[in-house]
Amino acid sequence: MKAIFVLVAFTSLAQIAAAQEIPKDPPPITSDSSHLPRVVLISMGGTIASRAPDRMNITNYGGKDQPKVDPQDWIHDLPELANIARITLEDFRPPTDRKERETMEDMREVAHRLNELANDPAVDGVVITHGTNTMAEVAFYVNLTVKTDKPIVFVGSQRPWTGISGDGPLNLYDAVRVAASPQARGKGVLHCMNQNINTARDVTKTSAYRVQTFKGVDVGAIGFADPDRIVFYREPTRKHTVSSEFAGMDFKSLPPVEVFYSYTEAPGYVIDAAVEHGVKGIVVDGVGAGVTTNSETEAIKRAQAKGVVVVITARVHGGRVQETVTRTTAKLVNGDNLPPEKARILLQFALTKTSDWREIKRYFDEY
Amino acid sequence: MKINLLSILLPVALCSLPGLVRAGDLPKVKVFSTGGTIQGSGATRDAIANYKPAIFTPKQLLDNLPEAAKIADLSCEEIAATGSGGIDTKIQLKLAKAINAWLAQSDTTGAVVTHGTATLEETAYFLNLTIHSDKPVVVVGSMRPHSAISRDGPLNLYNAIRTAANPEARDKGVLVLLNEEINAARDVTKTNTERVNTFESRDLGPIGFADSDRIVFYRKLLYRHTHKSEFDVSKLTELPKVDIVYGYQEGGRDAVDALIAAGAKGIVLDDNAPGFTAAVKDGREKGIVFVQSDRKGSGRVLESARSAERGVVTADNLNAQKARQLLRLALTKTSDPKEIQRIFDEY
Numbered sequence: 001m002k003a004i005f006v007l008v009a010f011t012s013l014a015q016i017a018a019a020q021e022i023p024k025d026p027p028p029i030t031s032d033s034s035h036l037p038r039v040v041l042i043s044m045g046g047t048i049a050s051r052a053p054d055r056m057n058i059t060n061y062g063g064k065d066q067p068k069v070d071p072q073d074w075i076h077d078l079p080e081l082a083n084i085a086r087i088t089l090e091d092f093r094p095p096t097d098r099k100e101r102e103t104m105e106d107m108r109e110v111a112h113r114l115n116e117l118a119n120d121p122a123v124d125g126v127v128i129t130h131g132t133n134t135m136a137e138v139a140f141y142v143n144l145t146v147k148t149d150k151p152i153v154f155v156g157s158q159r160p161w162t163g164i165s166g167d168g169p170l171n172l173y174d175a176v177r178v179a180a181s182p183q184a185r186g187k188g189v190l191h192c193m194n195q196n197i198n199t200a201r202d203v204t205k206t207s208a209y210r211v212q213t214f215k216g217v218d219v220g221a222i223g224f225a226d227p228d229r230i231v232f233y234r235e236p237t238r239k240h241t242v243s244s245e246f247a248g249m250d251f252k253s254l255p256p257v258e259v260f261y262s263y264t265e266a267p268g269y270v271i272d273a274a275v276e277h278g279v280k281g282i283v284v285d286g287v288g289a290g291v292t293t294n295s296e297t298e299a300i301k302r303a304q305a306k307g308v309v310v311v312i313t314a315r316v317h318g319g320r321v322q323e324t325v326t327r328t329t330a331k332l333v334n335g336d337n338l339p340p341e342k343a344r345i346l347l348q349f350a351l352t353k354t355s356d357w358r359e360i361k362r363y364f365d366e367y
Numbered sequence: 368m369k370i371n372l373l374s375i376l377l378p379v380a381l382c383s384l385p386g387l388v389r390a391g392d393l394p395k396v397k398v399f400s401t402g403g404t405i406q407g408s409g410a411t412r413d414a415i416a417n418y419k420p421a422i423f424t425p426k427q428l429l430d431n432l433p434e435a436a437k438i439a440d441l442s443c444e445e446i447a448a449t450g451s452g453g454i455d456t457k458i459q460l461k462l463a464k465a466i467n468a469w470l471a472q473s474d475t476t477g478a479v480v481t482h483g484t485a486t487l488e489e490t491a492y493f494l495n496l497t498i499h500s501d502k503p504v505v506v507v508g509s510m511r512p513h514s515a516i517s518r519d520g521p522l523n524l525y526n527a528i529r530t531a532a533n534p535e536a537r538d539k540g541v542l543v544l545l546n547e548e549i550n551a552a553r554d555v556t557k558t559n560t561e562r563v564n565t566f567e568s569r570d571l572g573p574i575g576f577a578d579s580d581r582i583v584f585y586r587k588l589l590y591r592h593t594h595k596s597e598f599d600v601s602k603l604t605e606l607p608k609v610d611i612v613y614g615y616q617e618g619g620r621d622a623v624d625a626l627i628a629a630g631a632k633g634i635v636l637d638d639n640a641p642g643f644t645a646a647v648k649d650g651r652e653k654g655i656v657f658v659q660s661d662r663k664g665s666g667r668v669l670e671s672a673r674s675a676e677r678g679v680v681t682a683d684n685l686n687a688q689k690a691r692q693l694l695r696l697a698l699t700k701t702s703d704p705k706e707i708q709r710i711f712d713e714y
Contacts (some may be wrong), residue, residue: 202585219585220572228669231683233554233571234586323580334580 037124039085040117043071044110044138045093046131048157048168059209062107064096069161077161078169085180087123092128102131104254107138111145112250115219118148125179129172129289132156132213134207136191136342139200143189143240144349144367147247150327151184154191154200158211167194167211174225181230187222188240197223200235201367204317204339217318218337239367246349254348255280258339260296261315262286267300275302281309281347285340290314290321297330304331309357311364313340313349323361333361391564394532395441397469397560398524400425401454401464401490403483405520408672416561418512420483428481428513428524435525439476444469451483456606459490463497463600470500477503479524479532484508484557487543491552492689495541496696500574501594503536506543506552510563510689517614519546519563524665526577532581538540540592548582549575550586553714555624556686569665570684599698607632607698612664612688614638620646632702633694635686636679637687638662651678656702658694658711660687670708678704683711 043049049069052061072091074081081087092110094102110128117123130138139154146152155175157168175192178184189200194212202216216222223232241247258274260266262284271282282303286292290312292300300310313335314321321334335343343364350363370592400406401495402421406428409418425443430435435441446465447458466478482490491506498504507527509520527544530536539636545566554568600606610626611634613619618640626634636643647657660682661668668681682690690711699709 216572216577218572220568221570221576222586224570224667226667226669228671231667232589234574234588237584237587320576320578320583322578336583 010190023170033082033086036084036086038088039176039179040090040126041071041074041122041176042090042092042110042113042128044106044128044130046129046135046156047160048129048155048172049093050160051162052160055134055162055164058138058159058166061160061163068093073161074172078173080173081176084173085176085364088123107141108251111137111142114142114146114148114152115248115250118146118150123150125153125181125184127153127155127172127175127179130154130156130191132158134341136200136204136214136279136339137345139189139191139203140342141345142206143200144212144244144246144346145249145251146189147242147244149186149242151179151181151187152189152241153179153184154216155191155193157193158209158213170195177223178230185232187232187235192225195225196221197225197230197232199240201236201238201240201338201342203237218320244367245353251349251352255351257281257283257344257347257351259285259344260285261340262292264293264298266293266296268293268295268297268302271296271299271303275299275306275308279308281311281344283311283313283335283340283343283347286321287315289316289319290327290334300330300332307355309333309347309351309355309360311335311343312362313338313343315340331357333357333364336364338364374598391440393438393440394678395474396441396477396479396528396531397475397478398425398429398441398443398481398528399465399469400443400445400481401458401462401483402430402449403451403481403487403508404512405481405509405524406448406452406506407450408514412514412516414510417514418514420512421448423449423513425481428520431513432521432525435528439528441528449483451485451487454483454486459493460600460606462490462604463494466494466498466504467500467601470498470502470504475502477505477533477536479527479531480504480506481524482506482508484510484545486688488556488566489688489692491543491555492542493692493696495552495592496596496693497600498541498593498599500595500597501538503531503533503539504541504593505531505536506541510545510561510565516690522547529591530577530582535582535584538587539584539590539595542574546576547577548573549584550579550580551586553588553590553592553685553689558664594713598699600696600699601697606695609633609635609691609695609698610645611635611637611691612640613687614640614643616640618642623647623650627653631655632698633658633691635660635682635687635690635694647677647679654696654702656680656698656704656707658682658707660685660690660692662687675705675708680704680708680711685711 043208050062153175159166161168171193178192191198191203198216205213206215207213222234256279311333320337350360404424406423407418407420444461456557487508504613505527511518523545543550543555550568550573554571558567559565574586606630610631612622619642623646635658658680697707
């Protein structure tokens with residue numbers, strides 16, 4: 001169940017919790033906000049929505065007994081948001097008592113809601129908070145499925161909302177600025193943390209704890225949320241949002257696809273096991289430029305004989321897996337420079353259209 | 368000596384491969400040479416750092432790269448034969464005019480420029496502002512001379528020609544190609560004195576790759592360049608004098624004053640120094656335009672009311688040497704800091 005709150009107005013200054021890095025004297029809130037862009041702020045939770053018992057605790061937070069940061073708390077603690085946008089809150093946090101932390105169904109639900117907001121003339125942009133661990137792949141899912149040129153900006157934080165020198169407040173503030181910016185339109189789903197604006201396709205988490213963790217390893221940021229202005233230098237050439245063949249569609253279920261990590265003596269039997277379980281596609285994260293062990297190679301052939309489509313990515317996480325004569329002969333789809341978790345999602349969508357490996361290769365060349 | 372070296376090093380030059388396609392059907396690409404390490408030669412194969420630039424002619428480079436003739440109908444034109452240090456405004460203007468004339472022909476596809484790597488980024492950005500065509504212009508160099516073992520030049524040149532012949536490279540501004548990476552002229556800089564991966568766009572990364580299977584682009588540029596540029600150098604024989612002053616602890620105003628006395632119309636202040644404030648105040652009274660860049664090499668100089676009040680233009684994330692190139696072109700149009708700030712915001 002999704003609770004929806006509407007922020008009407010804030011007339012009082014935020015009550016400053018001692019634990020937080022919020023300015024003591026926030027600026028007065030604009031009385032007339034009617035001209036401001038309308039931004040929907042969706043919480044999918046994450047570290048940015050987490051509390052710790054004390055502010056020096058920046059790594060061991062959350063847990064069942066710890067109260068969360070509700071979407072209203074962000075607005076309460078960060079009244080400056082009301083100076084840059086008219087914000088509506090929506091809560092898409094997965095229930096805490098569930099077996100799995102996050103499911104593909106959670107992604108489907110939020111994508112469905114985003115497609116509704118895309119058609120809502122009263123919405124100019126959307127910000128989505130999410131835990132940082134799988135945020136990049138959720139953003140990529142949305143990049144493929146939501147039919148809009150409105151800005152959709154993913155944001156999170158590395159330190160809990162209550163942490164000393166927490167990065168959450170500025171990240172959230174900047175994400176709302178980007179979502180409210182007309183320049184951010186038509187650039188695909190964006191990611192904004194640490195003042196960098198990256199694209200959903202190219203951004204990945206590169207460090208467990210540092211605030212500069214999100215990077216476009218191969219092709220870099222496309223702009224910055226700097227204090228003086230939002231600035232864009234580039235836009236992506238690959239298909240996304242409005243130009244995606246999957247945009248606007250609601251996939252009740254996606255064909256099962258699993259990922260296998262390659263290493264010295266990596267065995268093929270785990271691939272056999274997945275095929276036994278009925279996977280329709282597999283992604284093998286090969287060594288170097290996308291190389292598998294002989295045992296994996298034999299298992300891949302057995303899988304292909306049963307109609308399973310195989311995509312090769314590279315565990316070095318930088319550079320493309322290229323089209324080669326060897327791969328073409330072996331009917332292997334080269335995964336370009338997608339990491340395996342994103343290749344998995346693209347393969348799942350591609351398999352809803354075709355199981356022809358050549359046609360699926362086209363998706364990997366174009367998206 | 369030169370010929371001996373060639374015959375030892377480059378046996379491939381002797382077996383010229385018959386082209387499968389007639390040259391007339393291939394995209395027409397011209398190589399404009401200025402020299403540099405990519406045309407350089409040392410006395411021995413292991414002279415990696417001790418060599419002279421601009422020894423080999425572009426024709427020799429192409430004769431040693433017969434594979435390139437299979438992907439493009441090639442010709443060459445020598446603009447200069449020097450290293451990075453020898454490149455001056457005269458050569459830059461000559462180069463821009465020659466490339467503009469070549470690309471204006473309806474049957475041409477693209478241009479490649481050989482250049483020393485030390486100031487390659489400056490000439491590339493200058494061309495990005497002065498070439499009035501959306502056809503690909505690819506600036507290429509190498510870190511090791513043509514005579515060296517494991518020289519990077521031939522693959523760089525081959526990839527530069529592939530990119531210049533590629534329709535997807537159109538409307539992406541002037542490109543810089545070394546080490547299989549395609550960088551945008553505005554954003555790329557040399558980051559290492561010796562390594563082959565020296566060229567990087569620190570803030571924004573490359574925009575594509577010249578991979579073996581194909582040329583691939585991931586980014587389009589949003590700022591103004593080439594065919595959308597307002598700068599026309601077709602009738603110019605010189606440019607306003609613009610120099611750079613580096614900021615550091617206890618840095619004074621001596622350099623600023625001396626440059627103004629020597630005729631500088633614009634000065635790029637790379638970071639801050641205690642003496643700059645007074646020097647800027649006096650310089651502004653003489654109509655000198657100041658641009659503030661930053662020596663850290665990454666990130667934007669933010670616009671601020673204080674800078675604007677002082678009449679100092681902020682350089683965005685251009686480094687000092689590129690801010691210099693843009694400022695001297697801007698000064699051909701105006702000396703109004705507000706208008707020049709508009710130019711720095713757009714290019």
